[in-house]
Amino acid sequence: MLAAHYESLLVLISITVAVLASYTALDMAGRINSSQQKSGSWWLAGGALAMGIGIWSMHFIGMLAFRLPIALGYDLGITFLSLLIAITASGFALWRISQPTLPLKQLSVSAVLMGIAIAAMHYTGMAAMRMTPGIQYDPLLFATSVVIAIAASGAALWIAFMLRKNTPNVRLARAGAALVMGAAIVGMHYTGMAAANFPEGSICRAAVEGVGPGWLTIVVCIVTLAVLTIALLTSVLDARLESETAKLAQSLAVANKELSQQALQDNLTKLPNRTLLEDRLEQTINKACRTNTRFALMFLDLDGFKAINDSLGHHVGDLLLVDVAHRLKNALRAQDTVARLGGDEFVILLEVKDPEDAAPIADKIVRIIGLPYHINEYKLSVSTSIGIAIYPDDGKTRHDLLVNADAAMYHTKAAGRNGYHFFEASMNTNAHNQLELMQDLRLALERREFRLHYQPKFTAADGSMTGAEALIRWHHPKRGMVAPDNFIPVAEKTGLIIPIGEWVLDEACRQMREWHDAGNQQWKIAVNLSALQFNSEHLPAMVQSTLARHRLPPESLILEVTESTAMHDVEASLLTLNILAESGVNISIDDFGTGYSSLLHLKRMPACELKIDRGFINELERGSDDAAIVTAIVALGQSLNLRIVAEGVETEKQKDFLTALGCNDLQGYLMGRPMPPEQFLAAALAVKAVSPGA
Template sequence: MLIATYDKLLVVVSLLVAILASYTALDMAERINTTSNQHPRVARFWLTGGAIAMGVGIWSMHFIGMLAFRLPIALGYDAWITAVSLLIAIATSGFALWIVTRRDLPLRRLFGSALLMGVGIAGMHYTGMAAMRMQPGIDYDVALFVVSVFIAIAASAAALWIAFSLRKNTPHVKAARAGASVVMGVAIVGMHYTGMAAASFPSGSVCMSAREGVGIGWLAILIIVVTLAVLTIALLTSVLDARLESRTAKLARSLAEANEELTQMVLHDHLTKLPNRTLLEDRLTQAINKAARSNGHFALMFMDLDGFKAINDSLGHHVGDRLLVEVARRLTATTRAHDTVARLGGDEFVILVDLTLPDDAMPVAEKLVEAVNQPFCVGEHELRVSASIGIAIYPEDGNTRHDLVINADAAMYHTKRAGRNGYNFFEPSMNANAHHQLQWLQDLRVALERKQFRLVYQPKFSLPDGPVLGAEALLRWQHPERGLVGPDEFIGLAERSGLIIPIGAWVLDEACRQMHEWLTLGYADWKIAVNLSAVQFADPHLLEVVRGALERHQLPPQSLTLEVTESTAMHDTEASLLTLQKIADLGVEISIDDFGTGYSSLLYLKRLPANELKIDRGFVRDLSDGTEDAAIVSAIVALGRTLNLRIVAEGVETERQQQFLASVGCDALQGYLRGRPMAPDLFLQTMREQHKSAA
C-alpha cells in the first residue's frame, strides 16, 4: 500500500474555503428570499449566481483537500472529469438554494432534499477522485465509504435547515450565519476527509493523469485564486446589494413617512389633528354617494362654541388653543368611529353622522351639547363653554355639499339667536337670514368700490365746561336702498369676511384728510380719534397703513389718536405691547376704549404706551352717588391719574352724569349731552357757534 500524507497548510485552507462557501451560500439564500416575491427575475439571477458561487466554493474545497493529499508518486487530474465534478457541485448547490427559498420546508422535503444533495456532494467528491485515473483502481473501505456518504447527507440536512432558518434579515442574523458557516464548513470538510480515508492505493499504483492531466502546482494556484475571487465577488455583491436594498427601503420608509406627514398636514387641522375642510369635503362627497345608492340618511352638524371668544381674549391664545384640543378630544370620544368630526377653523366644528332614521340625529346632538357643557380643566383653569349646533339631514335638507353646508350653518345661527347652548334642525325659513347675510356681504363689497361709506364726527369736550378737544370719527354706510346704516349692522360681518381691513384703511385715510383740513383752518389743538377693530389691530400691515395716511395728508402724528378696545389690547399681551409701542413710536396717541369691560391685568396695563382711558358707556348710564357704577368710575379715574393717563367718559347724556364725572376728576366727555355725531360741515359750524356762545 502507498502511504498517504497531507499538506497541513492546504488542509487549513480547505477548511477556510468551506466556511467561506457556507457563509456565501447562507447570504445568497437571503438575497434570493428577499427578491423572490417582488422581483422574480432578479431572484433567478441570484439563484444562478449563488449556485455558481456555492458550487465553486464546495468544489474548490474538495480539490484543495485533494491537492493537500500526497502520495509517493506523481499525481495529476483529468481536466474533463474534473469539470464534470464542478458541474455536479454547481447543480447540487442550485438545488439546495432553490429548496431553502421555498415558502416552507417540511420534514419530508428536508430529508428528501438532504438525500439528493448528500448524494450529489458525494458524487462530486468521488468523481473528483476518479479524475486521478489510478492504475490499478482505488480501493475503498466500504464502511468508511458509507460513513462519508452518510456524513454528506447529514451535513446537507443541517445545511438546508440552517440556511432555511437564517434566510431572513433579522436582528443578530449576521453573527448567527457566521457560527452556522463554521458548523457547515466543518461538516463538509469532515465528509471530504472521511471519503479520503476510505481510499487506499495499492503498491505500484500509477496516476494516469500525472502526464496527460492538469499538474498539481498549477491547479492549486488556479483553484485558490479563482475560488477566492468568485466567493469574494459573490459575497461583496450580495453585501452591497443588501446595503443598497436597506438604503432603498429606508428611503422608501422615509418617503412614505414624509408622504403620510404631508397628507396629515394637508388633510388635517394642525392644532386638533381633526380632519380639515378639504378632508371633510371628501368625506361629505362619499357620504352623499353612499346614501344615494342605499337611499340612506346622514346628518351634517355645524357646531360653534359659545363663550370661547371671551376665554381666548381674556386668557390668551395658548389657553384657547388647549381648550380647542380638549373639545376635539371630547367630541371624538362622544361620536362613533365611522363618524367624522372636523374643524373648519376658529371654534367651528362639523360632525358628519351616519343615520338609520332622520330622527336619530336628535340623541347625537343632545350628547354633543351635554359633552361640551361639562367643565374643561386647562392648566390651572376650570373653563366652561357651550355648543350651538345646526343640523341638516340628507336628502331632506339638501342633496349637494353646498346646500347641506349652507343649511346646517343657517340652523346653527338660528340656535345662537335663540339663546345658544342647544341645537336646531334646519327649516326653510332659516335660509332667509342666510341669504340676507350673503346679500349684505355682496353689498359691502359694492359699497367699498362705489365709495358709499361716510364718516361722521362726535366731539370731545374738556370737563367741566372746557373747549372742544377734537372728535371721534364714526363710520356710516349710505346704502342705496336702506338709507344710512349704522356700524352695529355691518361691522361684525365685515370683520368675519375680512373686509374690515380695506374699510378700516379707508376710515383712517379719510379721518386724516379731514383733520388736515381742520388744521389748515387753524384748529391745531384738535385731535381726531379713529377706532381700530381687533382684526385691523392684528393686521401685520397696520403700521404701514397708519404711516401712509399721515404722510399722504401731511398730518402731524400727535393729531391722531387710535382707539383700541381693552380686550383687544389684552389679547396676546406681548404681541399687543409690541404693536402699540410701534404706533407710539410714530408719535400717534393711543386710547384704551371700553375700559372696565374686559379683564385687564394692571401689570400689563402700566406697560401699555397709552395716553388715554375711555370709560365704557355702560358705567356712565346709571351714574349717581353711592351706586356700584359710581364706585367703578371713581376707581378708573383714580387708576388713570396714577398712570398719568387722560380719562374720557363716553355716552354722557345728562347734566347729572357730567357733574359727577367732573367731581371725580374726569378729564373729558363725549356724548349726546354736548354733541351728537355730525357730518364734517355741520360739525365745524356747530363747534364755531358753541365757541361764540361760550365767549
Template structure:
C-alpha cells in the same frame, strides 16, 4: 496499495473554504429572498457561481492535500465539468430555499437532488485524476459519503430556509450554521477520499506531471477566497444600502403620515379639520344617495367660551377645548366624525335611523357640556348651543347642509342657548341670506365693490392730522355695509385672507398717492385679522406690497388686536419683530379688552397701544373706566409706547385724555371716516376738529 498521507495545512484550508462557502450560501439565500425581479435573478446567478466555486474549491483543495508517492495530473475538461456540477447544484439549492414554503416532501426531494449533485461533483472530480490503472472504490465508503452528502444537504437547506430573512441575531446564527455545514461538506469529501484505493502499480497519465500541489492549492485558495470575499462584500454593501433605503422609505412614509395628520387634523384637539370633514360629508352623501343610510349634521358652539378666554387667558381656553373634545368623543361611535372648525365651533356627523336619534344625542351632549370643567386650578362653566340638519330634507349638498345646521345653531343661541334646535324652513331666509351674502362676498373684489374709508388720527389735543386708519366698507346693491355685517362671515369662510390683502394693497396705494400730492407726513394704519396674522407668508406679503407702491415702511402701521397678539405670544413676537426690523410699525389694538401677560407685552416690538373705545364711551373723571384708561396710558409711557384713544366723541373726553398724556386721538368729535375724494376736498389738510358729538359709528 501505495502509501499516502494528507497535507494538514491544506486540509485546514479546505475546511475554512467550506465554511466560507457555506456562509456565502446562507447570505446569498437571504439576498435572493429579500429582492425581486431582475435583482433577485442576478443574485441567484451570482450566488450560485460563488457558492459552487467555493464548494468545488474545497473539494479540489482536499484532493491536492492528498500526498501520494507519485506526481498527480488532472484532466482539465473533467475538472471544469465537476465545477459546473457544483454551480448547478448551488443554483438549485438557492432557488429551493427562496420559495415561500419548504414542506417536508420538498425538503427531502431537494436533499436527494442536492446531495446527489455534491456526490456527483466529488466523484467526477476524482475521475479527473489521470491514473492508470484507474482508482478502485470501496462502495461501503461511497455509500456512506453519499448518505452524508444527502443528510448534509437536507440540513443545509433547512438552515438556509430559516435563516434567509433578516433578524437581530441572523449574522451570528449564520456563522454557527456555516460551521455545521462546512464540517458536513468536509466530512463527506474525506469519507469519499477514504473510499478511493490506488493499486501499487498506479502511475500518472498526465502529459505534464510534477506540478507542485502546494502552489496549485495556493492559487486555488487565493482565487476562491477572492471570489467569496468579493461576493460577500458586495452583499454586505447592498444590504446596507437596502437598509438605508428602507430607513429612508420608512422616514418618508412617517413624514407623509405626519404631514397628512397636520393637513387633515386640528393641531390643538387632534380632531378632523374642515378639509377632512368635507371629505367625510361627501362620503356620507354618496352612501345616503344609494339609500343605504341617512345622517345628521350637528353644529356645536360653546356658550361663554370667550369669557373664559378673556378672564383666564388662551392657555386655559385651549385646555378647556381639549377637555370638551374628550367629553364629546366619549359619547360617540367609531363611525361618527367629530370635527373642529376653529375657535369653539365643532361639527358632528352621525348616521341615524330617524331624526329622534339626532335629538337624543344632542340632548345628551348639551347636558354633558353643562357639567363643570376642572382645568388647572379653575372650575369652568360653559354650555353648548346645537343646531341639527338632517339629510335628506335639510339640504341638497354639503355646503347647504352645513349652512342650515349653522342657522339652526344660531336659532338656539337666540332662543336662550344651552339646548338644541332642528333646522326649520322658517330659518331658511336667514340661511339663504347668509349663503347669498357669501356668494356675493366672493365676487366683491372682482366686481370692485369694496371701498376704503379713512378716519383721521389727530395729535392730541387738536391736531394736526398725523395719519389715517383704513376702514373697510362694502358697496352691495347700492347700500354701504359696515364691517361688522360681513367680516364675521369672511373670517369663518377664510375669505378674510384675499380681502385683507386687497385692503393692505389699496391702503398703500392711496398712501403713495397722498405722498405724491405733498402730504409726506401722513401715515396709514391697517387692521390685521386673526386669520391673516396666522398666515405663514404674512411678512413677505407686507414687504412685497410696500415695495410695489414705493412707500417708506415706517409710514405703515399694522394694527393687531390684543387677543390676536396673545393667541400665540411667541409666534406673534417673531412676526412683529420681522416686520418692525423692516421698518413697519405695529400697534396693539383694542387694548384692555383681552388677556395680556406683561411679560409678553414687554417683548412685543410694538410702537403704540390703542385704547378700546368701550373705555372711552363713559369716561368721566373718577370713574372706573377713567382709572383703567389712566393705568393703560401710564403703562404705555413706561414701555415708551405712543398711546392712541379711539371713539373720542365729546370735548370732555378730549380734554381728559389729553391731561392723562394720551398722544393721539381718534373719533367722531375730530373726524368721521371719509372717502379719499372727501379728504381731497377738505378745506384744511391740517384739519380743524369737527364738533359733532354723540354720534355713534356706523
C-alpha cells in the same frame, strides 16, 4: 500498496475552503429567499456557480494535498466534468431550499440525490488521475463516504432552509452552521480518499498527458478564494443595500402617514379637519342615497369664546378648544364624526333613523359643553349654539347641508344662544343676506361707498369744541345706510377690517388737515383701531406715513384702543403703544370698565386719556351702581394724570353729573350727533358762537 501521505498546508487550505464554501451557500440561500423572482434567478445561478466551485475546490485541493511516491497529474476533461457535477449539485441544493416548504420526504430524497452527486464529483475527480492499474476502493470505507455525503447533504439542506431568512443574529448562526457543514464535507472527502488503495507498480497516465499539481495548486487556491470572496462581498453589499432601501421605504411610509394626518387632521385638537369632513360627508350622502336613510349634520359655535381668547390669551383659548374637542369625542358614538372647521366652529355628522333622534344628542352636547372648564388657574365657562340640518330634507349636497346648518346655528345665537334649532327655510334668507353682505363689503372700498361722519367732542368745563371722533358709515347702493354694527363684525371676520381701517385713518387725517387750514389747529381727531389692525406689525409705520402724507401734526391724532384689545397681549401692546406715543400720537383707552384691566399694566401704558363706556353713562339716572363705578373710573384716571372722556351723554342730568365729577371731555347726542363733514364745520361755528367768551 503504495504508501501515501498529505501536505499539511494544503489540507488546512482545503478545510478553510470547505467552511468558506458552506458559509457562502448559506448566505446565497438567504439572498435567494429575500429577493424578488427575477433577481432571485440570478442569485440562484450565481450561487450555484460560487458554491459549486467552492465545494469542488475543497475536494480538488484535498486531492492536490495527496502525495504518492510516483509522479501525479490530472486529466483536464475529467477534472472539468467533476466541476460541472459540483455546480449542478449546488444549483439543485439552492433551488430545493428556495421553495416555500421542505417536508421530511422531500428533504430525504433531495439529500440522497445531492449526496450521490457529491460522491460522484469526488470519485470522478479521483478518476482524473487515470491510474494504471485502476484504483482499488475499500468497500466499507467507500460506502461510508457515500453515506457521509448523503448525511452531510441532508444536514446542509435542512440548516440552509432554516437559516435562509434574515432574522436577528442570523449571520452568527450561519457561521456556526458553516463550521458543521464544512467538517461534514471534509469528513466525506478524506473518508473517500482513505478508501482508495494504489497497488505497487501503479502509474499515473495523467502525469504525462494531463496537468501537473504544482502550478495548478496555486491557481485553484487563488481562483477559488477570489470567487468565494467576491460572491460573499456581493451578497453582503446587496443585503446592506436592500436593508437601507427597506429602512428608506419605511421612513417614507411613516412620513407619508404623518403628511396624510396633517393634511386631514386639525393640528390643535387632532379632530378631522374640513378636508376630511367633506370627504366623509360625501361618503355619508352616497350611503344614505343608496340605502334611502337619513342623517343629521350639526354646526356648533362656542358662545363667549372670543372674550376668553381676547382677555386671557390664545394659549388659554387653545387649551379650551382642546378640552371642548375631548368632550365632544367622548359624547358621541364610534360611527359619528366630529370635525373642527377652524376657530371655535365644529361640525358633527350623526347617523339617525328619524330627525327627532338628533334632539337628545344636541341637548346632551349643550349640557356637556356648558360644564365648567379648569384651564391653568382659571375656571372658565362657555356655552354652545347648535344648528341642525337633516339629509335629504334640508339639503342633498355637501354645500347645502353645511350652509343650512350654519344658518340654523346663527338663528340659535339670535334667539339667545346656549341651545339648538333645526333648520327652517326662513333661516336661509338671513344666511343669504349675510353672504351677500360679505361679497358687497369686498367691493365697497373699490366703489367708494364708505363715508365718515364726525361726532363732536366738547370740554366739560366751558363747552368748547375740542375735536371729533371719526365714525364710518356704509352707503350701500341697494340697502341704503348700513349700520356699523351690521358690517364691522363681518369685516373683522373676513380680515377686510385692515384695509377699511387704513382708509378710515387716511380720510380722517385728510379731513382734519382741511379743518386745520380753516383755522381750527386746536382740534384733534379720534380714530378707532380694530383688534386686527392694532395687532398688525405695520400699524406704526402706516400711521406715521398717513400723518406725513397729510402734513398733520402727530399730536392732532388720537388713536382709540379698546380695553380688551390693549390687555389681550400686554407686552406686545406696550411695545406698539410706546412706538406710537413716542411719535407724538395720543393714545386713548376706549370702553374702559368693560374689560379685565390690571392697574399695574394700566399704569405702564403710555395713554393720555380714558374713555368711559356708554353703558355706564346710560344707567346713571336709574339709581344703579354705575354712578359708583363711573366715580371710581374718574378718580383712577385723575390719579394717573389721564384725561377722562365720557361718551353717550344724552341728558342734562348726565352732563351735570359728569362735569361735577371732574370729567374733562364729553361726547353724546345731547351736544351733537355724528354728521357729514360738510355739516360739521357749520355746527362748530354755531357752538363757538354760544360758548362762553365767544
